[in-house]
Structures are given as structure tokens and as C-alpha cells.
Amino acid sequence: MTVGFGSVPFIPDLFHHPAIDAIAVFVVSALLAIMINAEAQAFMAAILGDARPGAKDRFHFNAFLHLDILGSICFLVAGFGWPKPLAIDPGKFKYPRLYTLITRLAGPVANILLANIAASLTFGLRFFSIDPRVFLMVLVVNITVAIYNLIPLPPLAAWSFISIWLPGQAQGINKGLQISGSILIVAIFLSERITGVGIISPYLNPLVREMVRFIAGLPLQAS
Numbered sequence: 001m002t003v004g005f006g007s008v009p010f011i012p013d014l015f016h017h018p019a020i021d022a023i024a025v026f027v028v029s030a031l032l033a034i035m036i037n038a039e040a041q042a043f044m045a046a047i048l049g050d051a052r053p054g055a056k057d058r059f060h061f062n063a064f065l066h067l068d069i070l071g072s073i074c075f076l077v078a079g080f081g082w083p084k085p086l087a088i089d090p091g092k093f094k095y096p097r098l099y100t101l102i103t104r105l106a107g108p109v110a111n112i113l114l115a116n117i118a119a120s121l122t123f124g125l126r127f128f129s130i131d132p133r134v135f136l137m138v139l140v141v142n143i144t145v146a147i148y149n150l151i152p153l154p155p156l157a158a159w160s161f162i163s164i165w166l167p168g169q170a171q172g173i174n175k176g177l178q179i180s181g182s183i184l185i186v187a188i189f190l191s192e193r194i195t196g197v198g199i200i201s202p203y204l205n206p207l208v209r210e211m212v213r214f215i216a217g218l219p220l221q222a223s
Contacts (some may be wrong), residue, residue, distance in 0.1 A: 042086055068083055081145070
């Protein structure tokens with residue numbers, strides 16, 4: 001399926017037929033997705049009790065300060081990524097497990113909200129016969145980030161749901177995945193790009209397309 005600058009999800013082609021305008025808009029959209037994801041987690045953590053007065057590493061609305069190296073690489077190979085993991089102190093939460101989960105889920109929820117805002121702007125631009133492709137890219141990237149957070153590996157949100165239920169004897173696994181999870185995710189999608197064999201994307205890409213179709217209210221053409 002295609003919409004705006006290209007396929008859904010959008011994965012930049014950096015080597016064969018690079019479209020500079022599409023890549024530029026994708027980079028800006030990815031930075032917006034990273035910033036809103038990280039700031040939403042920080043905001044939710046503060047609301048739920050983990051407030052850190054003067055913590056400049058949380059509230060600065062500077063996407064570049066939220067960049068994670070492997071998360072940024074993943075944007076280039078898979079069309080989605082993640083910000084630098086937010087440091088939270090579950091001990092400051094009234095309900096540590098529940099509030100930790102809510103904090104982590106705030107990121108992808110914020111991406112969906114931003115996608116809806118982009119969709120609204122798209123409707124307005126189309127009404128005035130203005131090309132809405134920039135906001136369509138923002139929509140696609142943010143929905144892709146939100147849906148791919150369903151992958152149950154850290155630092156993605158779905159892992160938070162699993163990790164809070166791990167028994168004490170399994171915490172070693174949790175710590176190991178916290179270190180290697182990002183590497184594993186990048187390796188999986190790099191393998192998909194190199195071999196052309198889908199491992200995870202065939203299951204999540206249809207969800208991305210259907211959500212983009214639903215929110216944008218636009219027909220997506222089969223590519």
C-alpha cells in the first residue's frame with residue numbers, strides 16, 4: 001500500500017532510488033515521533049509520582065537529546081524506532097507495577113494522538129487543495145511507532161507488560177534483555193531487509209496499514 005511519499009509503513013531507500021524530499025520529511029517525522037514518545041513518558045511519570053524537579057534530561061522538548069543510537073538505526077531499516085530509555089524510579093509510585101506500565105504505554109498513546117492531529121491537518125489541507133503529504137508522513141511514522149511497540153522486547157512498551165509479571169528468579173532474564181533487546185530488534189529487521197524474509201513485519205504491517213486507513217480516512221492503493 002502507498003500513501004503520500006511511498007509505502008506504508010515507510011522505509012527510506014537510501015541506496016537504490018533515494019528520494020531526498022521523502023527522506024527529509026521522514027527524518028523530521030521520526031524526530032517528532034521520538035520527542036512526543038519520550039516527553040509523554042516523562043510527563044506521565046511525573047503525574048504518577050516520580051517527579052524530579054529541575055530534571056533537564058526529561059522535559060526539554062529537544063528530539064536530539066532523546067535520540068538513541070540503535071533506535072535511530074532501526075528507523076532507517078524498519079521505519080520505526082524508539083527514544084533513549086527514560087529513567088524512572090518505580091519506588092516513587094503508589095502502585096509500582098501498574099504505574100510503570102502506564103508510564104511506558106504513554107509513549108505509543110501519544111504517538112497515536114499526534115497521528116490523529118496530523119490526520120486532521122491532512123483533511124484541512126485537502127479541503128483547500130493543498131498537498132498533505134508532509135502530514136501524511138507524520139501520520140504514518142507515528143502509527144508505525146505505536147504499533148511496533150507491540151513487540152515484546154525492551155525497550156518497547158509491550159515488554160513492560162511482561163516484565164512486571166516476571167517472578168523474582170526470572171529477573172536475570174529481564175536484566176539481560178534490557179541490555180541486548182535493542183540489539184536483537186535491530187538485528188531482526190536488518191535480517192529482514194537483507195534476506196527479504198519477513199519475521200515480524202508481516203504480522204504488524206497490516207495493523208499499521210489498517211490504522212492509517214482508519215485514521216486518515218483515505219484510500220490506500222496496493223503497491
